[in-house]
Amino acid sequence: MVSCVCCGPKLAACGIVLSIWGVIMLSMLGIFFSTHSAVLIEDVPIREEDMHNQQTPLQPVYALFDQVGYNCFIAAGMYVVLGLLSFCQIRMNKRREYLVH
Amino acid sequence: MCVTQSGLKLNVEGKLRNKGLSMGLFRSEEMCLAQLFLQSGSAYDCISELGELGLAEFRDLNPSVNAFQRKFVTEIKRCEDMERILGYLLKEIKKSDIPLPEGQVNPNAPLPKQALSVMEQLQRLELELSEVTRNKEKLQKNLLELTEYTHMLHITKNFAQRNTEYESIQTQYEEFPFLEKESIMDYSSMQRLGAKLGFISGLIQRVKIEAFERMLWRVCKGYTILSYSEIDECLQDPESAEDPRTVVFLISYWGDQIGQKVKKICDCYHCHLYPYPNSNEERADVIDGLKTRIQDLHTVLHRTEDYLRQVLNKASESVYTWVIQVKKMKAIYHILNLCSFDVTNKCLIAEVWCPLNDLPALRRALEEGSRRSGATVPSFVNRIPSNDTPPTLIRTNKFTSGFQNIVDSYGVGNYREVNPAPYTIITFPFLFAVMFGDLGHGILMACFALWMVLYENDRKLKHTRNEIWNTFFEGRYLILMMGLFSVYTGFIYNDCFSKSLNLFGSRWNVTAMFTHGNWTQETIKKPGMLSLDPSVIGVFSGPYPFGIDPIWNLASNRLTFLNSYKMKMSVILGIIHMSFGVILGVFNHLHFRKKFCVYLMFIPELLFLLCVFGYLVFMIIYKWLAFSAKDSKTAPSILIHFINMFLMQGDTIQPLYSGQAGVQAFLLVIAFLSVPVLLFGKPLYLYWLHKGRNHLHMYQGYERVRRCSEEEISLMRAHDMEEGTNHDALMSSSESQSEEIDFADEFLHQAIHTIEYCLSCISNTASYLRLWALSLAHAQLSEVLWSMVMRVGLRVDTRVGVVFLVPVFGLFAVLTVSILLVMEGLSAFLHALRLHWVEFQNKFYSGTGTKFNPFTFSVFHNSINSESLL
Numbered sequence: 001m002v003s004c005v006c007c008g009p010k011l012a013a014c015g016i017v018l019s020i021w022g023v024i025m026l027s028m029l030g031i032f033f034s035t036h037s038a039v040l041i042e043d044v045p046i047r048e049e050d051m052h053n054q055q056t057p058l059q060p061v062y063a064l065f066d067q068v069g070y071n072c073f074i075a076a077g078m079y080v081v082l083g084l085l086s087f088c089q090i091r092m093n094k095r096r097e098y099l100v101h
Numbered sequence: 102m103c104v105t106q107s108g109l110k111l112n113v114e115g116k117l118r119n120k121g122l123s124m125g126l127f128r129s130e131e132m133c134l135a136q137l138f139l140q141s142g143s144a145y146d147c148i149s150e151l152g153e154l155g156l157a158e159f160r161d162l163n164p165s166v167n168a169f170q171r172k173f174v175t176e177i178k179r180c181e182d183m184e185r186i187l188g189y190l191l192k193e194i195k196k197s198d199i200p201l202p203e204g205q206v207n208p209n210a211p212l213p214k215q216a217l218s219v220m221e222q223l224q225r226l227e228l229e230l231s232e233v234t235r236n237k238e239k240l241q242k243n244l245l246e247l248t249e250y251t252h253m254l255h256i257t258k259n260f261a262q263r264n265t266e267y268e269s270i271q272t273q274y275e276e277f278p279f280l281e282k283e284s285i286m287d288y289s290s291m292q293r294l295g296a297k298l299g300f301i302s303g304l305i306q307r308v309k310i311e312a313f314e315r316m317l318w319r320v321c322k323g324y325t326i327l328s329y330s331e332i333d334e335c336l337q338d339p340e341s342a343e344d345p346r347t348v349v350f351l352i353s354y355w356g357d358q359i360g361q362k363v364k365k366i367c368d369c370y371h372c373h374l375y376p377y378p379n380s381n382e383e384r385a386d387v388i389d390g391l392k393t394r395i396q397d398l399h400t401v402l403h404r405t406e407d408y409l410r411q412v413l414n415k416a417s418e419s420v421y422t423w424v425i426q427v428k429k430m431k432a433i434y435h436i437l438n439l440c441s442f443d444v445t446n447k448c449l450i451a452e453v454w455c456p457l458n459d460l461p462a463l464r465r466a467l468e469e470g471s472r473r474s475g476a477t478v479p480s481f482v483n484r485i486p487s488n489d490t491p492p493t494l495i496r497t498n499k500f501t502s503g504f505q506n507i508v509d510s511y512g513v514g515n516y517r518e519v520n521p522a523p524y525t526i527i528t529f530p531f532l533f534a535v536m537f538g539d540l541g542h543g544i545l546m547a548c549f550a551l552w553m554v555l556y557e558n559d560r561k562l563k564h565t566r567n568e569i570w571n572t573f574f575e576g577r578y579l580i581l582m583m584g585l586f587s588v589y590t591g592f593i594y595n596d597c598f599s600k601s602l603n604l605f606g607s608r609w610n611v612t613a614m615f616t617h618g619n620w621t622q623e624t625i626k627k628p629g630m631l632s633l634d635p636s637v638i639g640v641f642s643g644p645y646p647f648g649i650d651p652i653w654n655l656a657s658n659r660l661t662f663l664n665s666y667k668m669k670m671s672v673i674l675g676i677i678h679m680s681f682g683v684i685l686g687v688f689n690h691l692h693f694r695k696k697f698c699v700y701l702m703f704i705p706e707l708l709f710l711l712c713v714f715g716y717l718v719f720m721i722i723y724k725w726l727a728f729s730a731k732d733s734k735t736a737p738s739i740l741i742h743f744i745n746m747f748l749m750q751g752d753t754i755q756p757l758y759s760g761q762a763g764v765q766a767f768l769l770v771i772a773f774l775s776v777p778v779l780l781f782g783k784p785l786y787l788y789w790l791h792k793g794r795n796h797l798h799m800y801q802g803y804e805r806v807r808r809c810s811e812e813e814i815s816l817m818r819a820h821d822m823e824e825g826t827n828h829d830a831l832m833s834s835s836e837s838q839s840e841e842i843d844f845a846d847e848f849l850h851q852a853i854h855t856i857e858y859c860l861s862c863i864s865n866t867a868s869y870l871r872l873w874a875l876s877l878a879h880a881q882l883s884e885v886l887w888s889m890v891m892r893v894g895l896r897v898d899t900r901v902g903v904v905f906l907v908p909v910f911g912l913f914a915v916l917t918v919s920i921l922l923v924m925e926g927l928s929a930f931l932h933a934l935r936l937h938w939v940e941f942q943n944k945f946y947s948g949t950g951t952k953f954n955p956f957t958f959s960v961f962h963n964s965i966n967s968e969s970l971l
Contacts, residue, residue, distance in 0.1 A: 072906070
């Protein structure tokens with residue numbers, strides 16, 4: 001394992017707080033998008049022709065909801081990676097503190 | 102018999118009151134003025150004990166004495182001397198990067214003989230340290246000179262080598278360059294031929310070399326040759342902070358006069374000159390000698406540094422102990438300076454303010470101090486009566502101290518006045534949350550505060566010197582309450598990062614507009630706004646169980662609905678808060694034995710407030726309950742009704758309820774009548790009382806003669822004193838005079854109070870509308886942040902969108918924390934604070950007291966890790 005410390009303890013702490021918040025909030029957003037919550041209607045990129053589709057009135061809209069939901073889940077996954085990185089940085093910083101200068 | 106009965110009653114009452122229910126936060130503690138009689142031998146120990154406990158505030162008994170004429174000046178000077186040495190010691194320790202012990206030390210104040218030994222130790226250390234440092238500096242200077250000399254010799258060897266190369270080729274030309282040009286001046290050239298060739302070599306700073314060269318050329322007119330070359334290594338002079346690059350130069354010149362001029366110029370430019378060896382063998386010898394000397398110097402320097410480090414290491418173990426001991430000693434001597442000696446000069450007298458409940462602890466401390474110093478005669482404490490206003494002490498724990506601090510920032514309460522702090526524990530976070538109400542932000546704030554609370558014993562968090570962080574840390578319980586209440590109001594407003602949560606299912610139904618209403622497929626295809634009509638069956642099936650219905654998040658008239666709701670809520674909350682403030686005033690009136698104030702001030706004030714604004718609240722709630730969606734077109738405007746109430750025009754519009762005109766007229770009459778009662782009641786009553794006292798004066802004297810028991814008189818006096826009033830008949834004559842003069846004053850004061858109260862009722866009620874304004878601002882900021890930042894990231898629908906979403910969320914998080922949490926949080930905090938300080942507290946609180954400031958040592962170990970130690 002590369003033992004490089006690229007950021008100080010405070011930056012790593014901010015990183016881990018941001019990652020925890022990002023994971024929780026993005027995964028909940030993903031869940032709400034997947035359940036087609038109406039409150040989030042304006043966050044979905046709906047085009048005009050989707051509204052006027054007579055055959056399957058709401059299917060394109062639902063598909064878009066699902067897609068944005070998947071995007072959110074993937075972003076949450078990336079924040080998990082970021083969180084692990086920050087956690088490693090914190091541990092390495094702590095180890096450095098114990099070294100004698 | 103009735104005498105003994107009343108005497109007995111007084112005795113019991115007095116005992117109960119002395120038992121002292123301390124009342125904690127409700128009201129400040131009862132204080133007493135006490136005199137301490139300290140034996141000279143044990144004074145130091147007794148005050149040391151008192152300092153450890155922090156029970157008493159000392160009064161200055163020698164206010165007219167200069168600081169330099171007080172009794173214990175020499176001891177304080179000695180302490181300051183020790184502090185100076187300790188400061189120097191700490192500086193040296195920090196300079197050598199020696200770690201200091203981290204634990205909390207709390208040594209007792211040293212006795213005077215121990216202090217002398219500490220002083221000796223410190224002086225010895227100071228001498229040793231200064232000597233060693235001086236030696237080290239001398240050695241370093243020496244080393245620098247030797248190194249410079251070595252460099253110079255090495256580099257000028259190159260010059261000489263170059264010169265000898267040329268010598269073989271162009272000997273004549275090099276040594277006598279001007280010979281061909283000035284052939285006519287034979288005599289001078291002969292002189293020049295006879296003149297000796299001299300060398301000056303040394304070092305000069307890099308930045309000065311060009312100017313030096315030019316100066317040499319101008320002054321010596323070419324009779325010198327300067328060769329120079331830069332040293333690669335940096336030779337840092339330990340004292341100067343300038344650019345250390347130096348240049349070695351070699352000047353060859355002819356003639357002594359030129360030599361002197363060159364030497365003067367070198368002095369001007371602060372060159373370090375070193376003797377130039379005449380031959381190569383000499384040069385080699387000097388270099389060897391220098392090498393050995395440099396090596397020796399290095400060894401000696403290392404040894405010196407090691408020794409210095411050893412000394413500092415040993416000192417660092419006990420330096421914090423000494424610092425605290427010296428501080429405690431100095432504090433004790435300051436207090437001893439405040440005391441006065443009695444006539445026999447063997448006993449110190451000190452006057453202290455002490456809480457009544459702590460008098461036994463004070464006695465025990467004095468006994469302990471006397472025992473420790475081995476005095477034969479114990480020191481004791483004696484309570485004395487006083488007419489001065491005692492300081493205010495309110496005991497708080499770590500939870501309540503934050504709230505007490507924000508009340509004290511406005512003003513410390515008067516002695517035994519009702520304390521607004523216990524109610525502030527709930528109302529302040531609540532009013533903050535009304536202005537801040539967002540579920541997500543509340544959770545974030547609560548988590549932050551919870552982290553601070555859980556780690557409150559972490560030493561690093563407690564002792565940082567960052568002022569802003571300290572402010573947040575001191576208020577961690579405050580922030581935790583604010584966060585939790587914000588979560589609650591976030592549920593009520595149904596607002597979480599500007600999105601509503603649909604927890605129970607919306608109670609509005611769109612399909613019913615098709616089935617029971619007049620909507621068709623064409624209706625929804627038309628552009629423009631559509632309105633759900635709640636009077637159609639099935640559209641609105643009742644109120645949402647908790648909070649605002651989530652469908653309002655999608656409505657375009659959301660703000661119209663919420664504004665009406667929030668404005669009315671703000672007015673209702675404001676009037677409840679203010680009425681509570683007026684009611685709290687009753688406790689003050691009752692405690693200070695001014696029962697007439699209850700009838701002549703509290704009742705008119707409350708009636709005025711409730712008849713006018715309480716009726717407004719009633720109308721608001723009545724309209725909410727009595728009118729439904731069916732009557733929405735004919736629902737009356739509360740504002741118009743309120744205005745008409747004052748104009749006494751009840752007939753022009755439809756009444757809210759039957760008999761409204763009569764009720765309103767009745768309330769108006771009561772409100773108008775209460776104003777003159779408030780204006781004239783108290784002054785007139787006091788005037789009547791004063792007049793009546795003159796008549797009753799004789800009767801009172803007769804009563805005094807009847808009560809022959811002295812004990813009862815003294816008990817009555819003590820009883821009066823505890824309640825802060827003085828009905829002593831002997832003083833009534835001066836009182837009656839002062840009351841006569843004060844009548845106009847009293848009337849003026851009361852007139853100002855009345856006008857202020859009546860006008861401020863209106864303005865303060867309007868002031869509570871800031872609850873609406875700030876919550877609107879917060880909600881809108883939150884919505885703007887979401888739609889301008891987060892939506893941009895979410896709307897990218899390709900797979901690439903993920904890469905975009907991660908930084909967009911990071912930006913959203915940073916902006917949420919900085920704008921919505923920090924900025925809006927501070928803003929809502931400030932406005933909630935203002936509502937408490939002005940609108941709530943000016944109904945009952947005066948806040949012109951002084952805070953109890955006991956003599957205590959506890960502040961010393963808190964400041965131990967700061968750099969400004971002494």
